[in-house]
Amino acid sequence: MLKNILPRGRSRSLNRTQKAAIAGVGALGAAAVALTAVPASGQTTTTSEAAPTAKVAYSTKQIQDVHAGVTGQLAGASQKVAAIEAKQEAAAKKATAEKKAAAKKAAAKREAKETTSRSAPRTEVKKTAKSYPNNLDGWIREARAIMKKHGIPGSYEGIHRNIMRESSGNPKAINDWDINAINGIPSKGLLQVIPPTFEAYHVAGTSKNIYDPVANIVAACNYAADKYGTMDNVDSAY
Secondary structure: OHHHOOOOOOOOOOOHHHHHHHHHHHHHHHHHHHHHOOOOOOOOOOOOOOOOOOOOOOOHHHHHHHHHHHHHHHHHHHHHHHHHHHHHHHHHHHHHHHHHHHHHHHHHHHHHHHHHHHHOOOOOOOOOOOOOOOOHHHHHHHHHHHHHHOOOOOOHHHHHHHHHHHOOOOOOOEOOOOHHHHOOOOOEOOOOEOHHHHHHOOOOOOOOOOOOHHHHHHHHHHHHHHHHOOHHHOOOOO
């Protein structure tokens, strides 16, 4: 149909006027097609009508429930955290208390042990009694050991010298001729001590027998220390 528009023998190139004519023909064709689509009844159906909008129901109850749920969850989480912290704090306090109790118990145990150690009876070390020979040398040395314990002065030489002068070393010697004998209280023993003097200056722990050589020496030296300062100062009858 378009080829009939162009005259025969003319050039096939289209000018502006021809292009416009072709466009118009195309528009008319499209309009004819559109008219054929109209229903026979003459009613026009519009397809661009918008669909009815559905109504949305809003409810504050749902929002409140969501808010309450979130709040409850937060509160529950806070409670759990607080419970954990409280538990940890209680555990720390318990550990501290147990540590203090253990230290206190250990201190009490040490103190009790020390007290028991102090109050426990000491095992006495049995000392073997020193033995002295049963002669003049032994008697003097044993007497001096006792004198040392009681703070009674007297050297070995001073005691030996006076014994030899008074009794010649005889523990059973007795004077029955001097004034003491006349008065009924004769001098007796190694150092010729009268009974009243022996009793007055007797040293505890020694024999009460005036003829005992060690007891006689100790009592005589105790008397000499009181009257003369020491037996060393005695050079004659005393």
